[in-house]
Amino acid sequence: MTETLYDVAIIGAGMAGASLAAELGPHARVLVLEAEDAPGYHSTGRSAAFWEECYGGPGVVPLTLASGNYLREHGFLIPRGALYVGREKDRPAMDNFVQRFAGTGVTIKRLGREGLAARVPHIREDWCDAIWEPACADIDVAGLHQHYLKALRQSGAHLVCRALVNQLERETGGWRIGTEAGETYRAAAVINAAGAWADTIAQRAGARPLGIDPKRRTVVQLRVDPAAPKDLPLVLDISESFYFKPDNGRLWLSPHDEIPTDPCDAAPEEIDVALAVDRFQSVTDWRIEAVERRWAGLRSFAPDRLPVFGPDPVVPGFFWFAGQGGFGIQTAPAAARLAAQIILGQGRDALTSNIDTSVYAPDRFSNKKAHAEG
Structure with missing residues (x-):
């Protein structure tokens, strides 16, 4: 043959x-x-993926925006919204973020403490600055x-x-x-x-x-009290030390880690799980009842x-x-x-x-x- x-x-x-x-x-x-x-x-x-206009930086924005309509038209996006959050010391980083994405076509809006607290219950008082990105959505x-x-x-x-x-x-x-x-x-x-x-x-x-280097990213699923509201946005630290989002009353949380590794079947390390929980507790007063799941995946960068x-x-x-x-x-x-x-x-x-x-x-x-x- x-x-x-x-x-x-x-x-x-x-x-x-x-x-x-x-x-x-x-x-x-x-x-x-x-x-x-x-x-x-x-x-x-192993992705906790979301469609987020600013993710990856200005150089990735054209690909993200061009993909948005396709994903929406085929029913793969579920509206979520995203908030980049920071403290008083993070205001220069917030200002720089806004400047970096000016003219790229993304839609973002600066919020103060009142707007932040209205969208993220249980956030601690020292988190007082935010950038709202309304178009962010979960991806199926x-x-x-x-x-x-x-x-x-x-x-x-x-x-x-x-x-x-x-x-x-x-x-x-x-x-x-x-x-x-x-x-x-x-x-x-x-x-x-x-x-x-x-x-x-x-x-x-x-x-x-x-x-092209693989880097390990850790995600944990938390059971919290009270349960995470369905309309909670994706919450990201402007300094890239954590992000979290709701999932069926639970929270998916990452320490935003990028641990260099060889190509492999990635598994979470206990220290990264502990780091994620510690950072989460520094930003909210949510009571963690259990870490129900943990996993890791590889992200590869040029x-x-x-x-x-x-x-x-x-x-x-x-x-x-x-x-x-x-x-x-x-x-x-x-x-x-x-x-x-x-x-x-x-x-x-x-x-x-x-x-x-x-x-x-x-x-x-x-x-x-x-x-x-x-």
Whole structure:
């Protein structure tokens, strides 16, 4: 039987790989190789995701805003609202935050103590300054992921799980791809959507790693008295030391940690759980009845903390779709559409027309290196 030569092989079937496969599937023969037993086991399956206009900084805003309408139209957003909170000493940070996002298109409003206390019961008196972001919403992460998995299957894309890629070899017409299970596949192009393993995959392909570092993020579920109100906004410390949001009367709380780690099946550390609880008690007088659940996931960042979309500057037929940090889910619609347009050589459409692709191109790192060496 003749072996299938795929147009593209995507490594990874989390939100990144699944969304990109769904976009490419109608136009190309697509293979998706997932190392785990099921897609979305790592970062996607452990996300407490929210669509938050300022998350990731001004450089990510165009992707977030472009994705917003898609997520709303398909029913994946549930209105929440967000509050960045601070104390008297944090006013300069608050001022700087407002200045950073001026002119980016985000909607934010400064609030004082009265407006803050009205939205967050039990907040302590010394928390007196806030920035209100009304458009923030919860994301149905599982629903969005299944949406893309269904779309990729309907397009004819072929998804293979338990397919850990351990060999990538250039050959005439493309790539020979070997897996730990002993299977071999061939594709004209390889797309690196491997999340925390992106640099590892790059090395196997003979490409230079870009310094995409995995970082552990911890989340705990608290049972509190009284129960968390349904209309509580997402609450984030302006200094990035905690955030919390309600979930069915409970609270999901994170110490906003970014612990460097090797790519792995992340697990929470007791010290990070304790740190989260301590920080929460410094901002509210809610009584914690129990820490009911705890988990951790990996978020992977490029050196400049912006995502990496596009062809490798040296290795032909090798594309990057990685480094999406903690904002990969909220930017998935625009990011996947943009990456597919780059790979297929298509022009922009209404979803991507306001996005500057050069900002996210992999060659931005080699250009900086060449400039420094020059």
